[in-house]
Amino acid sequence: MMNGHIPQPPHSAGRRPQGFPTRINPGQIPSATEAVEFDRHQWEDATYYGHPGSHVPLSTSDYFAVDQGNSSPRFLRMTTWNIPNTSRLAGDCAVPMVAVIQPFADLGPGEDPVPLVDFGEEGPPRCENCRGYINPWCVWEQGGSAWKCNLCGHSTRVASSYFSHLDANLRRVDHDRRPELNVGTVDFVVPSDYWATNPPQRLSMPYFSLDPPPTGPRQPQPLRFVFAFDVSNESVQSGTLLSACTTLHDALSSFPPQSSLAILTFDQTLHFYDLSSDSAPMLVVSDIDEVFIPLRTGLFVNPVDRRTTIEVLLKAIPERFASMPHVHSALGPALRAGLAALAGCGGHIVVFQSTMPTIGAGALPGEPQEANMYDTPKEAQLYAPRDNTWREIGADCAEEGIGVSMFLTMGRYIDVASIGAVASLTGGELFFHPRFNPARESSVLQSQLHRLIERTTGYNCLMRVRVSNGLRITDQFGNFSKRGATDLEFGVLDADKAISVTFQHSGRLNVRGNAYVQSAVLYTSVDGQRRVRMCNVALPVVELAWNVFKLADIDATVYYLARHAIAQMSTEKMVNIRDDLTENCSSILLAYRNKCANTSSVDQLILPESFKSLPVYTLAIQKSKCLRARNVSSDVRNYWAHRMMSMSVRNIMHTLYPPLLALHDLSPEAGFPDPTTNRLVMPETMRDSHTYMEAHGVYLMDNGEMMVLWIGGSVSPQLLLDLFGVDDLMALDPRLPSLPILQTHLSTQVHNILAYRRLSRGGRIPKFFIARQNMDAAELEFSDMLVEDQNTGTMSYPDFLSVVHNQIKQVLQHGGTLGGGATMRSSVW
Template sequence: MHPYSNHIPQPPHSAGRRFEGFRRKINPDQIPSATEAIDFDRHQWEDTIYQNTPGELVPLSTSDFVGLDQGNSSPKFVRMTTWNIPYTSRLAAECAVPIAAILQPLADLDPREEPVPLVDFAEHGPPRCERCRAYINPWGTWTRGGNAWKCNLCTHETEVSSEYFCNLDANMQRMDHLQRPELNRGTVDFVVPADYWASNPPQRLLMPYFSVEPPPAGPRKPLPMNFVFALDVSSEAVRSGLLHSACATIQDILFGQNACFPPDSELAIITFDLTLHFHDLSSDLVPMLVVSDIDEVFVPLRSGLFVKPAERQMAIEKLLMAIPERFLEMAYVEAALGSVLRASLAALAGRGGHVIVFQSTMPRVGIAALPGEPNEADLYETSKESSLYVPRDNTWRDIGTECVEDGIGVSMVLAMNKYIDVGSIGVVASITGGELFYHPRFSPVRDGAVLHAQIRRLIRRTTGYNCTMRVRTSNGLVRLRVSEYCGNFFQRGATDLELGVLDADKALSVTLKHSGGTLDPRGYVYLQSAVLYTTVDGHRRVRTCNLALPVVELAWNVFRLSDLDATVYHLVRRGISQMGSEKLANIREDLTENCSSVLLSYRNKCSNTSSHDQLILPEAFKGLPVYTLGMQKCKCLRARTVSSDVRNYTAHRILSMSVRSLMQLLYPPLLALHDLAEDAGMPDPTTGRIVLPDIMRDSHLYMEAHGVYLIDNGEAMIMWIGGSVSPQVLLDLFGIDDFLSIDPQMSVLPRLETKLSTQVHNILEHRRIQRGGRFSKFFIARQNLDAAELEFSDMLVEDQNAGAMAYTDYLSVVHSQIKQVLRDGGTIGGAVALRGSIW
């Protein structure tokens, strides 16, 4: 039977954009499928070790694979848009494939992989090039009988200390090569001496907070990371249940059965509304000190503000249980967020750390107070719309910068009932490397467990604070240089990035550019990223990631090892970074033109004998059009009306998330639960790993009314239930056989003693493990009954929805652009490319 001969009608959705002009009849089965590539790659690598050598095909980010570090860092740490570098800038331009690196230095590894080695050179510190200051790595060479090493980045020879000397063998390798991780592993952690300690920022003429003591100066001894939990106790936080959920979550993380708070770390708890409340945790009575001056804040106590939870468990538990009751009747409407951030800065000055804020209302009082809500409807699709995506008060940028200078990261839980201005307050989290958690219309029943998992992941994951990052590239006579950074960080100069915190879930992208001339086609281009950071337990480290990339002369080789995931990641980030200066319509057009340019370049350089009427797609970029369509349908860029809070939150997430998370956000995995294979979701008897089912295409054309489907983009997980579903399937999943009796407010799928229930729960648990313990909000969408079906339909990327075309129509647009250039000459975009100029 034809796969969509009995398909359901398209679910209710917001109007999409229709194709204009002559439309060719396209069979959906004949167009490239993103799901086929994902499933093929997953099956290919699940039982194969990736050797990680230059010139090899790289697994997709969505595949679980075991990598072998043989001098090149794993793609989990560094992923390139192309793993073969064009030998000239002209070839790079002709290929139209951006040259960029995606860096995730603290990424989690598969449990089957060897951990990142730790190398200690004692007081000497790691060997570094005298000229370019690159760290020693597997791609350097040895000279003078082992007395010096030649830097692979700048070719300078640097002598080694007598303690590090070793004789060379017949292959000019050190005799102890295999015993030295820094000489055979691409990713290494170096222990560093006091020379690498962070420095306290110089004293400012105007301090952001009041202190009777002068600010600390000079180098800062590494300490275990300290945490400040800042709790909004306004009436909205109490009413919504956020305050109670936050206190319960903190208590469980500190003292619960699976407590995960770092044993050497200290914490402080601050509550705030119209005033700031500091709590003395050293006293059994836990007195509360109130600071009413929220314009010039100060910390009223030093001793007792920070304590180790294990030493003061009774006092902390007493306070966390008392806070929700204490402010139940006396809560104020406002909460001074800017003031509490400056107070947290004052509390952590000289030590660094992480501030975790729970906020439920837009800050209208105190430092950086914001005016009323803007009239967004009047700004959409105008030249002023970009003002919605930048801070309305630059003090928020200043607060973020001040925190970074002191080695402080800020993460925020935003649980509000109305507009909160994420574009302003969220910039603090963006600049410091922190995270935003977004829970509009917070409900403890629906969102409490998700919030708990988010904060637990925030505490448990690998994290560094007081971070400085630099990326170095080959810089001989001709070099590939860093031209642009993109992500959530603070960049003071041209080379160094600073972050208050950097964790396992965060990634940054780096654009590389030819400086001119010709690279050696028989050689390699080298890249090294180095992150100087302090660990949670208080040790100063440098993590280096290294790559050697072959140089090629043919465009075919550039496309052969191009990386779809990294290219999509780079393009969408570059588009989102322009939201504060460009109209969204222009950004969407640019994305389409970028997609068409890549496909046109492949056509011209690798397949120019084909008919103009034939759409030719390179193997590596078969999924580029559908992912580009997904970019235009994501909530921060889509054409339909979306609140600026949602756009700004989604933009922040995309500018920080990993490559895998982004690919699943742009094209969410869709499963047919009613049609699972017998072994799907069950442990493999040979390996013990869960057997994962293949995913299906994101379109109603492949769905049936008797089916049950699950879609998950990392933010929301929606179970769609067809009106003709079998009662037996309902019994196996929900324990009831009546379609109309299913509770649409259900936030957790029940666990039943049925095989189908076991299969589904195993699949969900596997996804949760993949995300480090985080999981999505769960919604039920019964066919033509529940509001969640609107969100479900917008996640079907291949359908006509979310203010954009269907996949088949979008392919026609891309093909038309390519045919026009092939027929008339010129470039993709033509005169439209001038729209951003002064003309």
């Protein structure tokens, strides 16, 4: 395919390795793309049954999973699917022991839905000792009158209503009719004992109310939304307010049937609306220091029942505030108003914000002098809230079971580190649209709001992860609030969010048995039912390092390395974080060399099969927008840190190493259904490097957030005609918001591929940019996504591999440790 290549874009900037690099042939180094494509082809016609000790598909592959006791890797993925039997072996392997849990993940096409089990007022059977839930890995005893917990080994007698005799194999005779005994992922309906409890009354409330705060258990209710619109001058002038109102107007039919919503607007005052009245009168609260709700009824309505009233109001709001814009935006008081409206029931606050809050609670001073803080100890201050009020608001919302999501459409600095902390602490999401352009990004905004409303969501969530005897939990990473040492609290938790949990040995594990992980999320569904989402996995225990590496999972390991690095942003210098990442990568490869590889020359770099792509993914983490060396605004860094601390394994792999497609080289059948399987034929992706590109080619790069179409300067006029309907590169409009739909074979192919990707992301559309070679600014974004090149202030993949190799050689030849100090291994083990 590649007879020549283009020169590296002149605006790419990086650094060479220090010292004398080992010469490495770029054509012979391991390719992440080859591993991804091999795995994709291996699993596209296969079924994954989840047996302990079996190979697991990569997160980037599309597979069909059958749950036979182990939860699908979509829900729970391990860094190694074989657990070391001792802490010594775990330390020798240097593979972090981590579970990545995405409890509400979307199922694959045709997969069985998660079963819903109702035990009535008795609730699901639980261990009397560790409070673990009944699951397929429990052992039945005493003729079926008791079960032995696989987590702690304690025997618990069953209620008479749940008793069943055992057959000759010591299985319950009703085993096949009990979903909780057959599948690893189950939803339990739970009784009133599991209801959320209102927070204890405080001496100082964040809002004013004539009524005393609710106490005791709260009855589950269908999900309530509060939509809060910034109506300040910035929002009006940028077109954000009109686009936000139009987007919500178009999404009204997507709301869950029993849900309800309220609408709030704010500038330097707060504006509430009585939606029970056809005229939807506006009530203004000017006291933003002591926020209160000015109406008892009519604030929340069903979007279907009151659709006409809501539509009229959404059309009127942009016109109403266009004539009287204010400069200030009281975001803090608006969030406290949402907190007051949802207190006692929980829900979801969705904010459209266009400017930095400068008035009321959490008012922020001017923009910091970022340029003077980079590469100094003060830089860490850019990645933490400047006002602790935002942490307090986030903690208050999480405690009340309220999630906060924000659409940020600012034209200048907005301090994502401060206001974004509310979304991070409540399990919400940030949607980032700097210099918002309605013509280009309205469809993106619409797809994001639809996904927010329609995806599987639980609210008022409490999560606990349990592990079997001999293991203990040491740390958790993600966007949540911690309640005590073991429980994680989420205002909302949805299908796109995942958390990671690290483990440590507390004793020696039995190599003849399994280790177990069980995650349980207590939540309220959108239709108002209290449930527990349970996920289980059984993992073989091994005593050889080779077995640990044999079933090591590169996706989960890279996921952990990224989150571990991001978690240090507010305390460590960026250069130290990047150096630690390099040493952590070298530690794993050195451990394999020492424990598993045959004796060979120290000049030979030995890579385990499971971790062949680890160096390039480690380099990709260093080049991510939150950690890269080039000066990046703190808002951009903080947004990407928030995203990567919440996104799924699949999304983070595509973000770190974006798929690159050569559209000029598609086979005729690519992008069309296979006549035998009826599955869309997806083309092969290529390596992220200019070395493999051609000046006459057209390439598509998509990291899930942004999609860039790069067009070479020597492109064929026929290609342009097939894709854009013009035959001259200079006549092509680089500001096109999307690829035009044409009646050509190539256009149909590309649109089918994009539709498939959009479906796999739950309908979310990335921003679209065109980059003509050496002509358009979007080429900078494209070249920065070429991970294997020398760019973003960081070295190329061959040079980075040389650095890793030299670190390993140094230890092999002279002994000691990598970097001469503590690495990630000491913090994990």
